[in-house]
Amino acid sequence: MTSKQNTTVRIVITESERDPHGEALYEHWRVSAGGPIDDSGPRSAKEDTKQPLGTSVDTMRSRTVPDTTGSTIIDSRVDGTSLKNTEIRRDTLRPVEKISQGQAEVTFTDPDQISNTDDDSSYNNERVTSPSAVSDSGSDIDDVRGNAEAVMYLKACALYRVTPSYHFRQCVSDLDVSMQHRTLGDVGIKAIATALVSNLSVRCLNLSCTGMTLAGLRYILDMLWVNTSIRDLNLSHNEIGPDGAVDLRDSLIHNRNLIALDITALGLRDDASGYLAEILTENTVLKAFHIGKNSLGEKAGEMFKTALGENTTLRFLDVSWNHFRQRSAIDFCCGLEANTGLDTLNLSWNGLGLEGCHELGKALKVNQALTDLDLSSNRINFDAFKLVMRGLRKNKHIETLKVGCNPLTTDAAVSILRAVGDGHCEALRNLDLTDVTVDTDFLTLLGNVKQRRTLNVKHGITLRHDELRxxxxxxxxxxxxxxxxxxxxxxxxxxxxxxxxxxxxxxxxxxxxxxxxxxxxxxxxxxxxxxxxxxxxxxxxxxxxxxxxxxxxxxxxxxxxxxxxxxxxxxxxxxxxxxxxxxxxxxxxxxxxxxxxxx
Structure with a gap:
């Protein structure tokens, strides 16, 4: 049998942080021993010892207390746990909203007074029953008691009254956690964020298509202020809206852990481009940035012109399916001319047109970093493509070029092969001409080029042009x-x-x-x-x-x-x-x- 005794301690809330909805996210506690509990009136400590764990009055919450009094711990609002009593420096927490200091007295089970016997040898002194949790035996918590991260998640779900995700419970200790296409909603996201606060296992977190809104985004960003293990975060295809750009900026300009971020299709508009540009300018850790399928346009070109010129650490940038056209396309390509770090750029589905291709050609003449360039579906005709070719002939670093799904003719396909055959485009190894029709003369020329160098070409159907012979x-x-x-x-x-x-x-x-x-x-x-x-x-x-x-x-x-x-x-x-x-x-x-x- 296990002997359980309760000890009355005094909790002094020295500082608290709250999310925009008024929920306390993280609290600093100072623990001191002794003192009566005052709910509706004074009660003696003797009366408190009759209260089983987890059944104290509504204003009280049962928690595990550190063995050493006076410690400052972080508590995630999950009943009965203190994140393994890990000490967290206060300067690692994000100050959201200060509230007046106060005191609360809570009844705890003293871990020192719990003795294990053969009948109850598996008892975990962090195990408690939250207000809406299941029974002590035969519950989900019993199934995962050996997994501290899973226990934390289940208790968070109990607190927020959300149905736990079996998939997340199973993979919460893995390096790569993908919740893609699983409808979680903001409350489900909140439970996951709470469970990940002290998680040191997860490196890659995919929350794409999970029904997240602005509130859910804020839960994740608040978690990132404490979590230091997540390196790759995917928030794509969620209804965040334009206001989310401000929160992303505030979090990421100080974040030194994320190296890959995907915010594709979040509903961001052109007004948000300034905040995204600030991320590129201030963040010196991010290596991959996906911001496709938003509504970035004229202002974005101007903002990214400066940001790309100043950023030297970003290696991958995806701005596909946006509105970089005319003036914005010119400004964006001007930024490429000054950039020295980017090696992969996806500009597909924008509409560069003649103006953008003219500036891109100039940028490719001097850019020494780009190795992979995607210009698919950009309304590039033969005249515009010739402007790009002027830069490609001088470029010695482009290895992969994608120009498929553009209104190009066989003439354009032949022109690039001739440039390669004449010794230009020295590094080019992969050429994508998807949906661009070619003729037998193109295939003959391609065969001649392949005899001299390695070149992989993907092209459209082959047509006969015997009437030109x-x-x-x-x-x-x-x-x-x-x-x-x-x-x-x-x-x-x-x-x-x-x-x-x-x-x-x-x-x-x-x-x-x-x-x-x-x-x-x-x-x-x-x-x-x-x-x-x-x-x-x-x-x-x-x-x-x-x-x-x-x-x-x-x-x-x-x-x-x-x-x-x-x-x-x-x-x-x-x-x-x-x-x-x-x-x-x-x-x-x-x-x-x-x-x-x-x-």
């Missing part, structure tokens, strides 16, 4: 810039100017006539209209003798190179100048494609 009716090209077409042919075929002259000079006169130029271009499937031929001869025939010699070719070629460099420089300075550069780039790309089809 030589032997079918040629499409006459009418352009105001035939000079660019001529010199792009020279560059694509890797010819010298003297080689061009010799190949087209059929009469060995060391000059080219109009007919020789026209016939030579037709043979390589670049037929020019009569108007374009007139413009070409007018440009090349400097001395107006009707013939084009080597010196005239050389002079115009140098002028052409200087013109291309000037247009590219102007486009980098001001996006309004891009149209001129884009026009000539489109023409050059058309020549490269037609020459590839004519082989």
């Amino acid at each position: 030589k032997g079918h009716m040629a499409v006459i090209l009418d352009t105001d810039d035939p000079l660019t077409i001529l010199f792009e042919c020279v560059k694509t075929k890797n010819l010298r100017l003297i080689d061009l002259l010799k190949n087209l000079d059929k009469d060995n006169s060391e000059t080219l006539s109009r007919e020789e130029l026209h016939r030579g271009l037709e043979e390589i499937d670049i037929p020019l209209s009569q108007r374009s031929m007139d413009i070409l001869m007018n440009k090349l025939d400097i001395n107006r003798d009707g013939q084009v010699d080597f010196s005239e070719l050389q002079t115009r070629y140098k002028e052409h190179l200087r013109r291309i460099a000037r247009l590219q420089r102007d486009a980098d300075v001001d996006l309004r100048n891009y149209k001129n550069f884009d026009r000539i780039e489109s023409l050059r790309e058309m020549v490269r494609l037609r020459l590839s089809f004519s082989k």
Whole structure:
């Protein structure tokens, strides 16, 4: 038999903390011995000894007392436990609301007066009966008495009158606890938060899709002020609302434990972007940050521009399914230009468009950290993609590029393969072109590239474009810039100017006539209209003798190179100048494609 005796002690509440709903979360206690209990009137200690454990008056709560009086302990409001009487420094607790100091006297079972016998050898001196708990024997607590964390959780559920989660009870001591898609509600979240206050086992906590609202978020954040073991927290797909950003900011700018946080689809709006940016600026521990599927837009771009430039510790950032468009897209990509730590960025489903791609291309030229970039579903057409390619050609660190589900054509797919084949994009190993149609020429080019380097490509369906091949009716090209077409042919075929002259000079006169130029271009499937031929001869025939010699070719070629460099420089300075550069780039790309089809 176990001899149970009660001892009357005096509890002095020196400080208390309350949540926004008035519930006491954590309390500091100072314990002193002796003194009568005063509920409705004085009662003697002798009368108190007749009260069994847990049946004191309503204003009293039975608790386990530390053996040493005068200790300061933290109590989580769960009847009959003091978190193993662990001493907690007061400066680790979050001050929420101070209340006036007061005193309360409670009847306890003195652990020193409990003697174990063979009939009751399994009695745990932390075991108590809360007001709504089950019976001492055959209860859930009996089943998990050897697991202190599970006992704590069950007692919390009893106190808050919530049905315990069997799954959480089973895994509360594991490293990874996932409650995803389990409807808990705020009260269920509160019980879990209470149980995790002193938990040193859980490293990864997943509360995605649990029915949490703002109140539940605050319970979790309050728990994080004390818990030092949780490293990865997933709060995604809950109805937190825009007000939750303030609480997240207040907690995370001081948190030095979390390294991964997922707040995807919490209903955050653009006004919350400033608080999220503060987290990136002030927190120096966070490595992975998921903030996708919210409503971040114009203000977010401006805020993240500064935050990304200052943050050097974040490695993974997911901002997919937001509204980074136009001005906000430009600002966000400007931040990437100054960032030195981020290696994985998910920008999919935003809508970068032409403006954002222009700035992204500039950022990729100088960014030395990014290795994985996702631009899927961003309304990037061929013109916008060419702007990104200008940065990728200079970048030596991007290993994975995802540009699928964009309105790209085979031309865009071929252009990136040509860049890889020409020795650009040195680090690129994985290319995702999901839903981008390709043709057999793309597959041939891909095979040639794979012979020289490792490249994994995922693409859409393969189409035939036999109508573009030589032997079918040629499409006459009418352009105001035939000079660019001529010199792009020279560059694509890797010819010298003297080689061009010799190949087209059929009469060995060391000059080219109009007919020789026209016939030579037709043979390589670049037929020019009569108007374009007139413009070409007018440009090349400097001395107006009707013939084009080597010196005239050389002079115009140098002028052409200087013109291309000037247009590219102007486009980098001001996006309004891009149209001129884009026009000539489109023409050059058309020549490269037609020459590839004519082989």
